[in-house]
Amino acid sequence: MTGAADTHTVTNQAPPLVDRNLFDANAPLREAAEWAGASAVAPRARALGEALAGADAARWAEEAHRYPPVLRTHDRYGNRVDEVDFHPSWHRFMRLAVEHGAHAMPWAEPGPGAHAGRAVLLSLLAQTEPGHCCPISMTYAAVPALRASPELAAVWEPLITAPEYDPGLRPPQEKAGVLVGMAMTEKQGGSDVRANTTAATPSADGTYTLRGHKWFCSAPMNDAFLVLAQAPGGLSCFLLPRVLPDGTRNAIRLQRLKDKLGNRSNASAEIELHDAVAHLVGEEGRGVAHIIEMVNHTRLDCVIATAAGMRQSTVEAVWHAAHRSAFGAKLIDQPLMTQVLADLCVESEAATATMMRLASAYDDPDQAVFRRLATAVAKYCVCKRGPGHAAEALECLGGNGYVEEAPLARRYREQPLLSIWEGSGNVICLDVLRALATRPESAEAFLAEVEPAAAENAGLAAHLKGLKRSLASVEPAGARRLTEDLGLALQASLLIRHSPADVADAFCASRLGPDRGLNYGAVQTKAAAAIVARHFPG
Template sequence: MTTPGHERYEDGGDRGDVAGRAGGTATHEVTNQPPPLAPYDACEDLALLEGVRREGAGWAEEGLRRLGVRAGGAEAQEWGDLANRHAPELRTHDRYGHRIDEVEYHPSWHHLMRVAVAEGLAGAPWADDRPGAHVARTAGGLVWGHTEAGHGCPTSMTYAAVPVLRRQPELAEVYEPLLTAREYDPGLRPPAGKRGLLAGMGMTEKQGGSDVRTNTTTATPAAEPGVYTLRGHKWFTSAPMCDVFLVLARAPGGLSCFLVPRVLPDGTRNTFRVQRLKDKLGNRSNASCEPEFDRTVAWLVGPEGGGVKTIIEMVNCTRLDCVMSTATLMRKTLVEAGHHARHRSAFGARLIEQPLMRNVLADLALESEAATTLTLRLAGAADRGVRGDAGEAAFRRIATAVGKYWVTKRGPAFTAEALECLGGNGYVEESGMPRHYREAPLLSIWEGSGNVNALDVLRALHREPGTADALFGELALARGADARLDAAVAGLRDRLAGASPAGARRLVELMALTLQASLLVRYAPPAVADAFCATRLGGDWGHSFGTLPDGVALDPVLERALPLAQPF
């Protein structure tokens, strides 16, 4: 029992005498700290909802809103935190010495995966005939990605594997129903006996990286037609506990694409030796590994020698997901920064009332809306392209590479600025902001770094002339709406005429900015479009976020991006 003015602490100590000498004031009273953000609605994003309706997936809005509440809930947010704090662990052998090559994940990883697959964020859209199904999936990623990013890797690769397998109908007949299922069924077992499958891919090798032409993994034909055995080593293969992998290897006819199951139809383990897990900067919830193949059984997908052409469809899909994941990180960190600014006071006023902080948040809001709007436009093009629209397919080809380059390049700077809005609180792991910051660089590296994507844009322009027509056709839809945009498009045409590899980055950057501006001019409120064009195209901008000119109307930008963010 304590005496008046004294407190009994958990360690049994009585420190009332200290409090008394200090005038009875507690030394650890917590004030001026924001409450936890969760629970919140991760779908509360006007740019997202408007884009979903515009791109033909309005029918999915109810489900997205339900998913947004779940994604922003305390339970799902904790799953994301725990899945990253408890990284996957590799078990190469069992207790008896048998090689098993299994990776163990924290239960939170499985909770996240179960929801993602059930919500159709893996292969499900390929089994959905509704127009907008692929848009709905992308929008679901923009919402559920508020939990954490790592588990989006296997769902992305599973989604991207389906159109590749369709090039080999007999394989698609077996695997596609399971890859498009909405059931998460972890564990290495014969694929035919599972309720759902996940797919990964293995392309790069240590001597070449993105230059897969230097790959040395070999594929030797077996007696059975279409069956080969692989021998070699891959350098960066994510999600090794997936059920099947699409792998590049060198067959007698040249570099080819193969399907490699972890477990063979007869129940025996295929040789897939996980040499080690990568110790990565971020994306720590998701295991990435170096697998070794040795007489590994594989099935040919597409023709011999056509491996890159076959698997490029998978890359196009996963590049879209890189744009989507970056847009998700932008939105998530903007919401975190806005929440902190609403509740934190400094120098006599709430941060959200401080003019310079409002400038920073508004600038971030412009970047976030531009990324989200472009992401959904790309998803719409993908959806219509797979349904036979040649013009949309051409636009998707060029615009996805452009978006992959630019949006993912903006991600690290964006997340750093959002983190800084929290000050020192943002620099500690408990805030979650360091995890987002470490995640951002991955998305510009995965599926081709900046140079690879920029050069891919040049390749598309030179080899597929329809892609340039598709891009300028899209830009023409905003002609006359903003003089700065018109001037930028004219400059883009001039720059395109003399495009060279050395200048590819500047060209692609201008393509991205004009494309984003044209979408905002057509679809965003005037205040958003005007601010974006003035700064990103008109040159009235500094070299960091928070340098919007005095004439920009900040209030409508903030009110749209961060409800209740206005100071009065």
């Protein structure tokens, strides 16, 4: 007689995807670190990749999302405290990120390849638990904005760049390190920040008092925020500390935490400012110009985090397919599945190459013109592809992927955030048009970047001819197609120059060719098995 326990024998399931170094197992990332000038980061990336590879890190990621942050507006006695409590696993990721320099490496250790090296580190963290990358990203991005006020930067930058994670609300001068957030948008404006109504009133001591509201305050547990408010001289940028030097809480009232679709481990809040003390950054009336430095760096991080998510989605799908059998063979060996997996791999590698090329442009002041246009193009094209890529990878796992225990459920909810955050599609495309209009040389720099590779691929050469015609007559209604074509040209050129020919040819045939398909795996490649093998996670 068969025992009852026999009906519960688990077979034909993939083992946990753990105990492989996230850096060593990622050939496209390792290679990109080399050609992007960031080879020096390899030892640090390998140490971080090892820490993130085990079952513990996987459990921490699940716990950080299963037990999201909790707002405490008052203590037990009725005193206003405005604090956010996090699960210990959140703090584990924050500590890893800060101690490895993902929050400030280019400012703390400036030198060749610093931004590209940091991109490697952030991508490893974002593969495992993306929510904590929000405060890490904003802390990194705050430094170039703060440098518009050298005296302010002299006080705050050493604390921002310190490799110490020191949570808790205390005066900044008493902390080993601080983190910075952002609060720009308001209910009535959203991306139209010039519609902001928060008022900034000068004080006799040189500070300002802010009164108003913010619809999205990112990472309200951080030590300070860059905010926009209307000063006598116009819309201006301010540094808003959470705790004042005398230890009193600044007049920042947390109204509620956003109940978000994804990014649930991270806190985002609606806040009210009741004459909160703030410091002017730069000049009055130039708030957008100053804070755009922060925005551009966080847009870079949107690209990095999306590429990281694509890597996670790809390896989860490949790993599952390599261990799951159906219809007499492993899924990975089923011709139709092999094509789908190969296409996911190609998309992931294109995103990785793009993030590394963009990050390397931040390492070179002479590439500012290229960087201006390429940041917006990459933010649109890579981040727009993230949600569909996650959905296809989840489908490779079928019902096994559509449960909360599987990381792809979290990833599926996370990817749309990165397309929305720091400018959704139309906002970014309008920024592309603005870059082309105000810096016409940016188009020349962009074409100079991609044209050399066209000599090696007829598909890219034909694509560039059409792109040049579009650039000659730019229309607002056509901004999405133009931005998409710019992004495809950049990605194709990078793969042609730096990736195996099989990968580059597959990308150009499926994204640029006349027979392009609408879904992953629709365009066949004879090298599908080799492409999948390149991306196999260990």
